[in-house]
Amino acid sequence: MSGTNSATKQPNNRPLKESVRWLAMESVQRILFKEAFIHETVSDVLTTHSLSEADRKLLTELIYGTVQHYLTIDALLRQHVKRANRVKKWLWALLLVSLYQHYYLSQIPDYALVDEAVRITKKRGNQSLSRFTNGVLRNVLREVPNLDALYQQFQSLPWEERISQQYSLPKVWVTYFNQRFGKERTEKLAQSFNQRASMTIRISDHAIDRETEIVGALTAEGLNVEASSITPHAYQVTNGTPVHTQAFKNGELTIQDASAQLAAVALDAQPGDKVLDACAAPGGKTVQLAEKVAPNGHVISQDIQENKLNKINDNIDRMNVAKQVTVKVGDATKLSQTYAKETFDRILIDAPCSGVGLFRRKPDTKYHKSLQDLTSLQAIQKDILNDAVSVLKPGGVLVYSTCTITNEENQAVVEQLLDNHPELMITSISGRQQLLDQAQTSQGTIEILPDMFQSDGFFIARFEKEN
Numbered sequence: 001m002s003g004t005n006s007a008t009k010q011p012n013n014r015p016l017k018e019s020v021r022w023l024a025m026e027s028v029q030r031i032l033f034k035e036a037f038i039h040e041t042v043s044d045v046l047t048t049h050s051l052s053e054a055d056r057k058l059l060t061e062l063i064y065g066t067v068q069h070y071l072t073i074d075a076l077l078r079q080h081v082k083r084a085n086r087v088k089k090w091l092w093a094l095l096l097v098s099l100y101q102h103y104y105l106s107q108i109p110d111y112a113l114v115d116e117a118v119r120i121t122k123k124r125g126n127q128s129l130s131r132f133t134n135g136v137l138r139n140v141l142r143e144v145p146n147l148d149a150l151y152q153q154f155q156s157l158p159w160e161e162r163i164s165q166q167y168s169l170p171k172v173w174v175t176y177f178n179q180r181f182g183k184e185r186t187e188k189l190a191q192s193f194n195q196r197a198s199m200t201i202r203i204s205d206h207a208i209d210r211e212t213e214i215v216g217a218l219t220a221e222g223l224n225v226e227a228s229s230i231t232p233h234a235y236q237v238t239n240g241t242p243v244h245t246q247a248f249k250n251g252e253l254t255i256q257d258a259s260a261q262l263a264a265v266a267l268d269a270q271p272g273d274k275v276l277d278a279c280a281a282p283g284g285k286t287v288q289l290a291e292k293v294a295p296n297g298h299v300i301s302q303d304i305q306e307n308k309l310n311k312i313n314d315n316i317d318r319m320n321v322a323k324q325v326t327v328k329v330g331d332a333t334k335l336s337q338t339y340a341k342e343t344f345d346r347i348l349i350d351a352p353c354s355g356v357g358l359f360r361r362k363p364d365t366k367y368h369k370s371l372q373d374l375t376s377l378q379a380i381q382k383d384i385l386n387d388a389v390s391v392l393k394p395g396g397v398l399v400y401s402t403c404t405i406t407n408e409e410n411q412a413v414v415e416q417l418l419d420n421h422p423e424l425m426i427t428s429i430s431g432r433q434q435l436l437d438q439a440q441t442s443q444g445t446i447e448i449l450p451d452m453f454q455s456d457g458f459f460i461a462r463f464e465k466e467n
C-alpha cells in the first residue's frame with residue numbers, strides 16, 4: 001500500500017517516494033544515464049517537490065556530490081558486483097548515492113544509509129533486490145572503510161587510470177590534459193574539478209561608490225564574503241545566499257564568476273560606446289557592458305536562441321540597465337549580413353564552447369563532452385570571429401572569450417584569426433599582477449585554469465583593429 005504503509009514512510013512522515021534519497025536516486029539516474037543536464041534536473045526536482053530548506057540543501061549536495069565523484073564510486077562498486085552492467089540503472093544510481101554519503105559526507109551513520117537504501121530498493125524493486133542492496137553495501141563498507149583505503153587500491157593502476165578513477169575524470173580528458181599541461185598540472189586540475197564551485201558576486205558599477213557600505217550590509221545579513229584576488233569589485237561568497245539580500249533585490253549586485261567578469265573588463269567599454277554582445281544569453285556580460293556605456297551609449301545584446309532572451313531581459317531589468325540595451329535574436333555567424341560595416345566601437349564574442357573550464361560547476365559535462373565536440377565548436381568560433389571583424393569600427397576593440405581550456409577553441413582560433421585579418425592586433429589585457437603572472441600566455445592572451453584562483457576556467461583574447 002503506497003503512501004499509507006508506515007514501513008514506507010520517513011521518520012518525518014514523508015512518503016518514501018518523496019524522500020531526499022529517492023529523489024536523489026532518480027535525479028542521478030537521469031543525469032548519468034540519460035544525459036539530463038545537472039542544473040536543469042536539480043532546478044526541476046526542487047521546484048516540483050516541497051522540501052524544507054535543510055532537505056533542499058541535502059538533496060542538492062547528494063546530486064552534485066554523487067555526479068562529481070561518479071567514476072570513483074563506480075570503480076569501487078564494480079569491484080564488489082559481478083555482473084555490474086546487468087544491474088538496473090536506478091539501482092546503480094541508488095548504490096552510488098548511498099556510498100557517496102559514506103565516503104564524502106561524514107555525518108550520516110552507515111546503518112541509516114544502508115537501511116534507507118534497502119527500503120527504497122524494496123519499494124522501487126522487490127524483496128530479493130533489497131537483499132542484493134543490503135549485501136553489496138555492507139560488503140563494500142566492511143572491506144573499504146574509507147577513501148584512503150580506496151586510493152590505496154588505485155595506486156597499483158597505470159598513472160592515467162589512477163588519475164581517472166581517483167578524481168573521477170574520464171580517461172580521455174586525463175590524456176588530453178597530460179598532453180597539454182603535463183602530469184603535475186593534470187593532477188591539480190583533476191583535483192580542482194572535485195572542489196565545490198565557488199559563488200562570486202559583482203557590485204554594480206552604479207553602486208561602487210557605496211561598495212564598502214554594501215559589503216557591510218551583506219555581512220550584517222549573515223553572508224561571509226572575501227574580495228576576489230583577480231577581479232575588482234568582486235567578492236567570493238563562502239557562506240550565505242546573496243539572492244535573499246537587500247542589495248540583490250535593489251539591483252546593486254549580481255552573481256557572476258570572477259573569471260567570467262574579466263571578459264567584459266577586458267573589453268573596456270567607455271561611456272557613449274556602441275557595443276555588440278554577440279552571444280549574450282543569459283546576459284551577465286550584457287549587464288556589465290551596459291553599466292559601462294551609460295548614460296549615452298548602447299549595447300546590442302543578441303543570442304541565437306530566442307527562448308533564452310527572457311533571461312537577458314530579466315537580468316537587465318533587475319540591474320536597472322534596460323534603457324541601455326536592445327535585446328534581439330541574432331546569429332553571430334551572420335553579423336556582416338545583419339549590421340552595416342564598421343558599426344560598433346566594441347564587440348564581445350563570448351562564444352559557444354565545450355565548457356571544459358566549468359567541469360567543477362557542471363560536473364555532468366565531464367562525462368558527456370567528447371573531443372569530437374572541439375572540432376565542430378572550433379568551426380563555429382572561427383566563423384563568428386571572421387565575420388565580426390567587418391562590423392567593428394577602425395580603432396575598435398574585439399574581445400573573444402570562452403569558458404574552456406582547450407587549445408583547439410582558444411589559442412588555435414586566435415592564431416587563425418590573426419592570419420586571416422592582418423588589420424587585427426593582439427593587445428594586452430590589464431589586470432591584477434597575480435592574474436597576469438599566472439594566467440597570461442606567450443600569445444598575450446589570458447588563460448585561467450580552474451586550479452589557479454578557485455574560479456572557472458576561462459580564456460580571453462583582446463584585439464584592436466587598425467585605424
Ligand SMILES: C[S@@+](CC[C@H](N)C(=O)[O-])C[C@H]1O[C@@H](n2cnc3c(N)ncnc32)[C@H](O)[C@@H]1O
Nearest residue numbers: 279280281282283284285303304331332350352
Ligand atoms: C557562453 S554562452 C554566453 C554567456 C553570456 N555571454 C553571459 O555572460 O551571460 C554562449 C551563448 O552563445 C549562444 N550562441 C550559440 N551559437 C550562437 C550563434 N551562432 N549566434 C549567437 N549566439 C549563439 C548560446 O545560445 C549561448 O547562450
